[in-house]
Amino acid sequence: MRWLACLLVVLMLVAPALAHADALDEGVRRVGLQLQCPVCEGENVADSPSGLAGDMRNVIRTKLAAGEPDQQILDEFVASYGDSILTEPPKRGISLGVWIGPVVGLLLGIALVALLLRTWRRPRPALATPNGLALDQDAADEFHQFREEFGR
Amino acid sequence: MAALGQICIVGAFAMALYAIAGSLAGARWRAHELIASGQHAAWAVFGLITAASVTLIVAFAVHDFSLRYVWEHSSRAMSMDLILAAFYSGQQGSLLYWAWTLSIFTAIVLWQQRKPGPHRVFMPYVVAVLMVIEAFMTLLLGFVATPFEALPRPPADGVGLNPLLYDEGMRIHPPMLLAGLMSWSVPFAFAVAALATGKLGNEWLALCRRYAMVAWVILGLGNILGAWWAYHVLGWGGYWGWDPVENVALMPWLLGTAFIHSIQMQERRGMLKAWNVALIMVAFFLSIFGTFVVRSGILASVHAFALSAIGPYFLTFLGLAIVGSLALFFWRLPQLRSDNQLDSLLSRESSFLINNLLFLGITFAIFWGTIYPLVAEAVADQKVSVGPPYFKQVAGPLFGALILLMGIGPLMPWRRASRDHLAESFKLPIIGTVVGLLVLFVLGVRDPFAVLGFGLCLFVAGTIVQEFARGSMARHRATGENYVAALGNLVRRNNRRYGGYLVHVGMLLIGAGVIGSQVYQQETQANLAPGQSVSLGSYTIVANGIQTTNPPGVRVVDGLLSVNGQDLRPEKQFFDNFPQQPSTKVGLRSTPFEDLYVVLGGWTGDGPTATISLAVFINPLVSWIWTGGALLLLGTVVSLWPAPIPSRRRATVPLGGRVGAAA
Numbered sequence: 001m002r003w004l005a006c007l008l009v010v011l012m013l014v015a016p017a018l019a020h021a022d023a024l025d026e027g028v029r030r031v032g033l034q035l036q037c038p039v040c041e042g043e044n045v046a047d048s049p050s051g052l053a054g055d056m057r058n059v060i061r062t063k064l065a066a067g068e069p070d071q072q073i074l075d076e077f078v079a080s081y082g083d084s085i086l087t088e089p090p091k092r093g094i095s096l097g098v099w100i101g102p103v104v105g106l107l108l109g110i111a112l113v114a115l116l117l118r119t120w121r122r123p124r125p126a127l128a129t130p131n132g133l134a135l136d137q138d139a140a141d142e143f144h145q146f147r148e149e150f151g152r
Numbered sequence: 153m154a155a156l157g158q159i160c161i162v163g164a165f166a167m168a169l170y171a172i173a174g175s176l177a178g179a180r181w182r183a184h185e186l187i188a189s190g191q192h193a194a195w196a197v198f199g200l201i202t203a204a205s206v207t208l209i210v211a212f213a214v215h216d217f218s219l220r221y222v223w224e225h226s227s228r229a230m231s232m233d234l235i236l237a238a239f240y241s242g243q244q245g246s247l248l249y250w251a252w253t254l255s256i257f258t259a260i261v262l263w264q265q266r267k268p269g270p271h272r273v274f275m276p277y278v279v280a281v282l283m284v285i286e287a288f289m290t291l292l293l294g295f296v297a298t299p300f301e302a303l304p305r306p307p308a309d310g311v312g313l314n315p316l317l318y319d320e321g322m323r324i325h326p327p328m329l330l331a332g333l334m335s336w337s338v339p340f341a342f343a344v345a346a347l348a349t350g351k352l353g354n355e356w357l358a359l360c361r362r363y364a365m366v367a368w369v370i371l372g373l374g375n376i377l378g379a380w381w382a383y384h385v386l387g388w389g390g391y392w393g394w395d396p397v398e399n400v401a402l403m404p405w406l407l408g409t410a411f412i413h414s415i416q417m418q419e420r421r422g423m424l425k426a427w428n429v430a431l432i433m434v435a436f437f438l439s440i441f442g443t444f445v446v447r448s449g450i451l452a453s454v455h456a457f458a459l460s461a462i463g464p465y466f467l468t469f470l471g472l473a474i475v476g477s478l479a480l481f482f483w484r485l486p487q488l489r490s491d492n493q494l495d496s497l498l499s500r501e502s503s504f505l506i507n508n509l510l511f512l513g514i515t516f517a518i519f520w521g522t523i524y525p526l527v528a529e530a531v532a533d534q535k536v537s538v539g540p541p542y543f544k545q546v547a548g549p550l551f552g553a554l555i556l557l558m559g560i561g562p563l564m565p566w567r568r569a570s571r572d573h574l575a576e577s578f579k580l581p582i583i584g585t586v587v588g589l590l591v592l593f594v595l596g597v598r599d600p601f602a603v604l605g606f607g608l609c610l611f612v613a614g615t616i617v618q619e620f621a622r623g624s625m626a627r628h629r630a631t632g633e634n635y636v637a638a639l640g641n642l643v644r645r646n647n648r649r650y651g652g653y654l655v656h657v658g659m660l661l662i663g664a665g666v667i668g669s670q671v672y673q674q675e676t677q678a679n680l681a682p683g684q685s686v687s688l689g690s691y692t693i694v695a696n697g698i699q700t701t702n703p704p705g706v707r708v709v710d711g712l713l714s715v716n717g718q719d720l721r722p723e724k725q726f727f728d729n730f731p732q733q734p735s736t737k738v739g740l741r742s743t744p745f746e747d748l749y750v751v752l753g754g755w756t757g758d759g760p761t762a763t764i765s766l767a768v769f770i771n772p773l774v775s776w777i778w779t780g781g782a783l784l785l786l787g788t789v790v791s792l793w794p795a796p797i798p799s800r801r802r803a804t805v806p807l808g809g810r811v812g813a814a815a
Contacts, residue, residue: 026675034541036537042393042396043388044539044540085537086539087540087541088542094536095536097527098520098538099542101517102517102521102546106513106517109509109512109513113505117494
């Protein structure tokens with residue numbers, strides 16, 4: 001524990017969050033990361049080396065410099081390219097389905113596990129005797145654990 | 153060359169069919185000669201596919217451009233050390249590589265299980281399943297996507313290797329990844345053999361656990377090497393883009409991880425028998441799916457899918473495999489009941505259940521997000537893009553929950569945990585976490601996501617350190633060994649458990665690296681005339697123009713930079729055969745705590761007077777991810793290391809005879 005803390009202390013001394021990049025640059029990157037490059041495969045506008053992405057970055061820069069808020073810029077791109085320009089699928093229309101899937105899946109999974117736990121927790125008939133067998137099994141388990149702990 | 157290779161492939165196909173028939177008939181009528189003959193045929197398949205692969209390698213080495221595949225993927229300018237990369241750089245070659253590694257693994261399984269014993273009942277079916285897969289691959293290689301297609305008039309020189317493949321990362325990443333996907337075939341074969349024989353106890357699990365762990369570590373390293381390669385070569389400052397090709401390779405690994413955990417439920421408590429079989433089957437299906445997607449790029453669009461020649465074959469094979477396995481599975485389902493019941497919700501058992509739930513949830517979310525664009529296009533004819541924000545938002549919290557569970561689960565005793573025991577176990581790690589977070593807070597870590605993430609990592613690290621400390625102190629007291637020897641012996645004697653902890657530490661390092669680089673990445677861009685500089689973090693970068701060199705077949709442009717007085721040279725490479733596809737070599741200055749990552753974007757002018765444009769990133773903690781990958785390997789090796797046999801020696805000590813024997 002202590003070594004880890006020391007390590008992190010050193011880390012923070014070595015890497016102080018000093019001067020930040022230019023605010024406009026950051027804005028272009030922030031907006032660009034939310035836009036899909038229309039002509040490339042799975043790349044966003046901020047990172048894509050393509051010419052179109054470069055043009056889009058310039059458009060974003062101009063708009064940001066003119067004081068437009070991020071959301072308005074994104075909306076304008078959606079108006080001309082459609083929802084698929086966004087890297088984050090919007091929670092509307094056909095894109096809604098991609099968000100619902102995992103939620104439904106997880107709920108089903110939780111229901112299944114809960115059902116399983118209920119079935120498994122039914123009282124077992126074999127251990128009716130109050131001390132004998134049950135105690136032996138506990139002891140055996142404990143022995144096993146000790147063996148593991150102390151290395152056989 | 154073409155004829156020789158083709159004969160080997162078709163021969164391997166025929167031999168694989170014979171091995172299937174021989175093994176199944178031998179198992180059905182208990183004819184040992186037939187079973188042995190089937191195994192010999194499997195050895196022959198190994199020999200023939202090896203011969204075919206060597207043929208292709210030789211064709212590359214002697215620049216035999218009468219083979220279309222060699223012509224398309226190499227050129228005379230290419231050095232010999234790139235031949236292996238060329239071998240698997242195209243679809244046909246990588247399928248051949250896949251089939252070759254499968255035949256190698258088959259040979260290893262046959263060799264390891266050659267001695268008589270209880271495992272013999274499984275072997276005919278294991279061989280049959282592996283040979284079914286091999287027959288499918290050789291069918292593709294022989295008749296659909298053959299690497300041995302001959303060109304009528306051999307051209308003088310080849311097209312050359314894809315520029316992205318010139319990086320050393322690309323020489324190990326694809327073979328690792330393909331071998332990782334392939335290697336789930338072996339545990340799958342054992343699962344099918346268990347179903348076919350009806351011997352559904354622990355025997356098959358004991359046999360296939362090691363193969364599953366080998367598959368797990370190969371695929372895991374394949375993924376990490378892929379991230380490493382992307383980080384060094386693609387030049388966008390990241391290492392994981394949630395690209396379909398990345399996702400399909402991650403999914404079988406996630407399910408494999410779930411399997412490696414849940415088999416302990418069956419080994420120790422006789423529970424989850426049906427579940428384990430189902431899990432390894434789905435992991436195998438996803439590996440086949442992954443191989444197919446990685447090699448065809450179908451997920452870009454449904455239209456690309458129809459164009460791919462191997463598409464329908466893969467889909468048919470996958471469909472048949474799923475239907476066949478499901479039929480077997482439901483036929484045996486009545487025999488797959490649990491032996492035991494759950495004693496308490498606070499137990500190792502329930503933590504394993506939650507572990508499996510989370511791994512499955514993550515896998516499903518990734519699967520859904522990966523195929524959803526296809527579904528939307530097929531069903532509603534609409535274009536949907538699902539980018540990294542989706543995967544981060546959906547999988548992120550589940551990964552966080554997994555990290556928490558990684559701290560809690562291993563400290564939970566089997567069957568039933570008492571509250572006192574839990575309080576005792578978690579007291580120190582929680583105190584450590586609080587102290588650690590306070591320190592981080594003072595040092596400026598305020599982002600809620602980072603605080604939560606680092607807090608979870610600290611907690612788990614605390615529990616693991618406590619486990620190692622407790623164990624070695626107990627040994628020190630019991631045996632009188634000094635602490636270092638006690639720690640060494642502890643790991644050696646309980647290698648499975650402490651190897652697992654090492655893997656967990658590796659995962660923590662990866663987790664911390666991801667959190668650090670996600671939350672605290674800094675980025676700037678600059679156009680710099682000679683002598684101008686840009687600053688980011690504690691670095692000042694001065695530009696000194698560019699330098700162009702011309703090694704054979706390529707033009708290399710180096711940006712000449714000086715970072716805090718030291719040279720740094722990010723590169724762009726223009727291969728003569730692919731002038732439109734320059735490849736990037738990132739200028740990287742790596743320290744244990746952060747990477748300075750400089751990409752040469754472009755330039756105007758030439759020589760020392762050129763103005764250059766740069767993208768500069770500071771990526772904190774990225775090297776922790778690579779260190780974590782090394783720990784995954786180390787931990788797995790420790791886990792798989794054959795255990796010493798101490799009991800035998802102890803039993804010879806005449807210490808009351810019976811006491812010794814009991815130990």
